[in-house]
């Protein structure tokens with residue numbers, strides 16, 4: 557009936573409007589709901605998708621039969637319109653759908669638009685496409701609270717096996733970020749590093765924690781492998797490695813030493829650890845985190 561435009565003109569339309577408004581006013585929770593609907597504090601915006609510069613072994617997206625392998629992105633102008641339509645938004649999750657945020661051809665304009673509108677975001681990246689000008693802009697703008705580099709390995713060999721790319725290159729990008737922050741006297745974006753735990757990389761977790769410490773990360777984020785059960789691939793869960801408990805103990809011990817060192821230096825960003833599911837799961841330094849969201853890069 558609603559699609560029958562003839563019925564919804566003038567008097568009919570007004571009576572439908574009155575009915576809806578009366579109904580809304582009778583619901584005690586409706587005011588809160590309307591505010592939530594119309595005044596979002598956080599937005600989740602898909603801003604790049606469809607094609608990636610890596611083809612990681614355990615990436616379910618890029619290995620899906622229907623993966624488009626065709627790049628798409630939200631223009632900076634559309635991003636501006638989105639923020640104009642949601643003036644209450646303070647944080648944005650810039651999601652990369654089986655792609656990487658630094659492949660966005662207008663990333664510098666996206667940063668500028670976020671700054672204009674006073675919104676903050678976090679980024680999850682494989683790191684390879686981060687350039688020096690974009691890195692500087694991210695730091696100077698102050699809009700990026702955190703960058704997570706998804707690495708999954710502590711050695712070039714394992715990195716190559718899992719992510720098929722150059723380990724030194726991604727570590728170089730992290731060092732560039734950290735050096736630039738120091739030069740500009742900025743703490744953000746703070747550094748997070750993640751690892752998808754599998755049977756053939758869990759042995760590197762202790763070294764990964766030490767690597768993250770050396771690079772100045774505030775968090776090591778460890779996830780279980782998802783989406784490969786029964787698919788007969790080389791992607792096996794970490795618990796298939798019989799020695800996984802020992803690697804986790806050692807990684808936690810390395811992280812705890814970092815905690816102690818940070819506390820004695822009265823650092824505001826302690827290295828925290830916890831456990832989830834089968835194992836090791838360090839937590840974020842929430843104080844520095846301003847945006848939201850995450851993905852499995």
Ligand code: SF4
Pocket residue numbers: 608609610611612614615616617618653654655656681682852853
């Ligand atoms: S895991 Fe992330 S970086 Fe790797 S291929 Fe998939 S989308 Fe690209």
